[in-house]
Amino acid sequence: HQYRRRFPSPPQPTVQEAVQNIVINTPEGSGAGVNEERSYILNVLVQNEPGVLNRVTGIMAARGYNIDTLVVSKTEVPALSRMTITIQANPFQMTQAKRQLEDLVPVWAVVDYSESKIVEREMLLCKLSIVGPELTLAARNSASATPSTGDGDGNSNGHSPAYSEHLLKSHDHIRAIKELTSLFQGRVVDVSAESVIVDLCAKSSRIDAFLKLIQPFGILEAARSGIMVMGRSVQLSMFQEEAEEKVVSSGPEVDVSTLPPG
Incomplete structure (x- = not known):
């Protein structure tokens, strides 16, 4: 209808803003690593262009990393794709794989979810x-x-x-x-x-x-x-930051014994 009110569409985030939002809101891991081989989950945020998947898998295959699962999909940003890679490696191999993936030009960021609270x-x-x-x-x-026997017991159909x-x-x-x-x-x-x-x-x-x-x-x-x-939310309550600010701005406690009488 010509008199219908049209609301503007929400602004579309850029690739850099989307990557920063994912990295900042990812909860930090406990850091309790072990030296034995285990499963690691990496989220690789890459540019949505041809040949990126071959370059990422080529690096993993050349270094001999065992890829358990690999999921690639588009995101809400048209120019950004998200790869979820599960590999079997020890902590040293995982660190090397993360650095080598970050050195690729189409890769925006590599997020390690191995020790984080996630929804899987x-x-x-x-x-x-x-x-x-x-x-x-x-x-x-x-x-x-x-x-069929057809002996008249009802099985003659x-x-x-x-x-x-x-x-x-x-x-x-x-x-x-x-x-x-x-x-x-x-x-x-x-x-x-x-x-x-x-x-x-x-x-x-x-x-x-x-x-x-x-x-x-x-x-x-x-x-x-x-x-x-996907990483779980770091902030569980909308009043969490406000409560922390009040505690910080409360100042040092006053010793009652130093006050004058009365």
């Missing part, structure tokens, strides 16, 4: 069998091809008891998979005659536990997105 998520898509762990189409065909039992078992498997998936706050997103696909978004350790529990059903396919992390 990973997505899983898994296709499970509902006909048993053997999952062979020949087994179903042989069950449905069992000849062309469906063998073996196929009926198979149908009931498949529905029992669907019910069990759905209940187990709901316990992990997941969903069943597709159902077919022989398989179901479940969707789960959780921490990596929780996804590992879920895969172990559904292993007996028969896993046909499994795809994991990789780890995505």
